[in-house]
Amino acid sequence: MADTPASPLAGCTILLIVGGGIAAYKALDLVRRLRERGAAVRPVMTEGAKQFVTPLSLASLAGAPVHDALFSLTDESTMGHIELSRAAELVVVAPATANLLAKLANGLADDLASTLLLATDKRTLVVPAMNLRMWLHPATRRNVERLRADGVLFCGPVEGAMACGEFGPGRMSEPLAVVAAIEAALAADTRLALPNLAPGRGALAGRRVVVTSGPTHEPIDPVRFIANRSSGKQGHAIASAAAAAGAEVVLVSGPVALPDPAGVRVERVETALEMLAAVKAALPADVFVAAAAVADWHVTAAAAHKLKKGGEPASLALAANPDILATVAGRERDRPPVVVGFAAETERLMDHAREKLGRKGCDLLVLNDVGPASGTFGGETNEVTILARDGGATAWPRLSKAEVAKRLVRLFAERLDET
Ligand code: C5P
Numbered sequence: 001m002a003d004t005p006a007s008p009l010a011g012c013t014i015l016l017i018v019g020g021g022i023a024a025y026k027a028l029d030l031v032r033r034l035r036e037r038g039a040a041v042r043p044v045m046t047e048g049a050k051q052f053v054t055p056l057s058l059a060s061l062a063g064a065p066v067h068d069a070l071f072s073l074t075d076e077s078t079m080g081h082i083e084l085s086r087a088a089e090l091v092v093v094a095p096a097t098a099n100l101l102a103k104l105a106n107g108l109a110d111d112l113a114s115t116l117l118l119a120t121d122k123r124t125l126v127v128p129a130m131n132l133r134m135w136l137h138p139a140t141r142r143n144v145e146r147l148r149a150d151g152v153l154f155c156g157p158v159e160g161a162m163a164c165g166e167f168g169p170g171r172m173s174e175p176l177a178v179v180a181a182i183e184a185a186l187a188a189d190t191r192l193a194l195p196n197l198a199p200g201r202g203a204l205a206g207r208r209v210v211v212t213s214g215p216t217h218e219p220i221d222p223v224r225f226i227a228n229r230s231s232g233k234q235g236h237a238i239a240s241a242a243a244a245a246g247a248e249v250v251l252v253s254g255p256v257a258l259p260d261p262a263g264v265r266v267e268r269v270e271t272a273l274e275m276l277a278a279v280k281a282a283l284p285a286d287v288f289v290a291a292a293a294v295a296d297w298h299v300t301a302a303a304a305h306k307l308k309k310g311g312e313p314a315s316l317a318l319a320a321n322p323d324i325l326a327t328v329a330g331r332e333r334d335r336p337p338v339v340v341g342f343a344a345e346t347e348r349l350m351d352h353a354r355e356k357l358g359r360k361g362c363d364l365l366v367l368n369d370v371g372p373a374s375g376t377f378g379g380e381t382n383e384v385t386i387l388a389r390d391g392g393a394t395a396w397p398r399l400s401k402a403e404v405a406k407r408l409v410r411l412f413a414e415r416l417d418e419t
Pocket of ligand 1: 212326
């Protein structure tokens, strides 16, 4: 009985985790709506959920057994929890209680639901439902911020009258709104997974992204320059991932030994001043990513001819370069809605990064350890922590630079959708 035959849900499997809140009754209707659109639903209940709706109701509507125990001999002999967490296109938590959000934000796995959330390799969409004071509590705010930075998708909550008699944000989104969010998540995921998209499709379709990448070279004379160890690999990977997600991308690159990413307009520059001019010319944009390692100074009067050695060692007069990131973040008329900086640090990482986030005025800051032992400069992998202006900080494990780029692009798309 597919009333929307074109739904991306057709043929998909959704792992539905039902949390313990009064809104659990809405999960029953959600299951019905998902199955109407051709999706298979694998239901999981927390102990709390079983206080509000019965496993029998959920299993009957889902047409599949309810899983609820971490150490179930029958379940583990037929389908182990790792397999259960992966044999689905999307994991949906509805209703997501404050407790479930807190566990997921902190990586706790003390029951089947939280273990599945940790074990999955698929995207997770949470549909929060709780009393408004719990939703507004600083602890929940922190958890939500962290989950967003982890790439967890949110649907709601909405404002309205609550079962407890209060009125405000915290009410679970209605099942049809959840279905729409699930469809959008499935569609976005498929598009991000495709390497070479036709222009105009994808999570960043219709968006313009400007990325700086690589080092800058500041000439001393016609043959010598001041430079740094940046390879441009992370910045180029971001440009590539943004293009794969459908964005129109301008990559402003310092001197690097990398091929141009497919589907990206590349502006080659050498100095910080040239980079600033190219960035300004590329604006306006929806997202600005300052991944370049821009030299802080330039030589005030670079020599027109090669300096000769001999005599006293030469001393160089230096002048500060403009801060490209701060300049873009501070633009009044056409500040991009999402401005992203990088902080390459070798010590007191978090202190320096927090200070930089505030001073530069960006929305997100990608912190990476570039100490000699990290292997980040020139390497294929990166271990980053994402700091948000609104307080959250999330450490990602060591990933390939391509995977970091893909995750960042997802974050940008979500931020843009929110603004
Ligand atoms: O101050 P620091 O160089 O560590 O800041 C790093 C961040 O600022 C990076 O995002 C880098 O691209 C950006 N930046 C810039 N222009 C400069 C210096 C840094 O855009 N002159």
